Amino acid sequence: MSQTFRVGVTRDFLRPDGTLGFGDIGLSLLDNAPGVVYEFLAENTPELRADQVKDYDALLVLAPRVTAATIEGADRLTVVARFGVGYDNVDVEACARRGVLITITPDGVRRPVAVAVLTLVLALSHKLLIKDRLTRAGRWAEKLDHMGMGVTGRTLGVIGLGNIGREVFALARPFGMRHLACDPYATSAEAGAELVDLKTLLGASDFVCICCALTPETHHLINAERLALMKPTAYLINAARGPILDQQALTAALRERRIQGAGLDVFEQEPIDPGDPILTLDNVIVAPHAICWTDECFLGNGRSACESILDVAAGRVPRHVVNRAALDHPRLKERLRQ
Structure with missing residues (x-):
């Protein structure tokens, strides 16, 4: 120099x-x-x-x-x-x-973000925050009303099979889940999962994890029409970018219990308005775009x-x-x- x-x-x-x-x-x-x-x-x-x-x-x-x-x-x-x-x-x-x-910096975020995705999967499937609130409120006996969902034998669907999506599957392998992936740029040889179209993934998955990049093509990729394809017992996790998901449509689906719940680390507008209606729902876990923030x-x-x-x-x-x-x-x- x-x-x-x-x-x-x-x-x-x-x-x-x-x-x-x-x-x-x-x-x-x-x-x-x-x-x-x-x-x-x-x-x-x-x-x-x-x-x-x-x-x-x-x-x-x-x-x-x-x-x-x-x-x-x-x-x-x-x-x-x-x-x-x-x-x-x-x-x-x-x-x-x-x-x-x-x-x-894909090398820096690959493992931490994948761990964060699975943290939300497990917290939702075990209804962790619901049980936390019951305990604090002295509603111990109500635990019978909040049975969790075991992950063994369930279907994990990942949208976007890049650096993070592949790591999610690698970390989840010991859980004994079926792995589905949707990515127009991935090949079956690199997938480590069944490659399917988005409609199939949404309809078959118990946990839908958004791991793709935000591009003009993926803006509102998950909208009201596609949310309607999900099982009523399924969970949606987004730790990628907020605008990939139509947040208004998700709020309606959660409020009407058309899906079981969601885990969100990202939002359409950040910081999210404290008065946003999605924050009033008890079937969503939220974090301030920081769930993977670790040393x-x-x-x-x-x-x-x-x-x-x-x-x-x-x-x-x-x-x-x-x-x-x-x-x-x-x-x-x-x-x-x-």
Whole structure:
């Protein structure tokens, strides 16, 4: 490197008092890299401004949006390293036009998110929160009214057979469940499950787990019509992205007991309005887009993101690039030894 490689870290990693809110996120990799320096952005803003990023070669981004306006004039910027696998907060096309790579961290989230999905499966099947409330309210005898559903011999359906979906099946294998998967891009050889269409999966599954990415094609993929295909005894789990699911339609299905229950870590609008009607229902478990937040998850995500940044700093193409079209940009080619 002919000059110092500067990394900006979004300020939402910090608590209000300036300390790290998530423990060790692997920043020691940047500390120990010659010629690389990092600092936290001075302001915590929902959308990054051009004046905030113009002096950085790389950004390590948690939640703020990175838009076309963000990177306008950011001539040094070469990589936006997302802390996680979702990148709906980054303008992919704008970054490709400017020769800015976007990277994600599938290695960091694979196991933690899959564990989170199964946590919701087991909590729902055993009616954990219902029994917790009974105990606290002194309604011990009512436990007879809340028999759980054993998972052995039941059908686990996963929508989206990517990194996380495959890990869900791997972790669930000892439970002795039937595995169904729906993914138009998967092949039977890699599935490790029966590949079926969405209608079949929804109709046959006792647990439907959404593990696909949010794209224009998957927006409201699970709508009122498709919810109606589910068994009345089935549970729906979403730890992917909120808008994949029509939340209004789900609220109606849960209220009318047309499905047994749901586990939601994500919502159409985040943060969810505390007055949202879905929060009044007793057959849904909710979490604030954080059920997989563990020390394992944050260290894995952080190390993966930092490794991508260091690859670019060293002139290498990082492993988990979302917008590979950016690699053809003349400005980026000058920065990378391809």
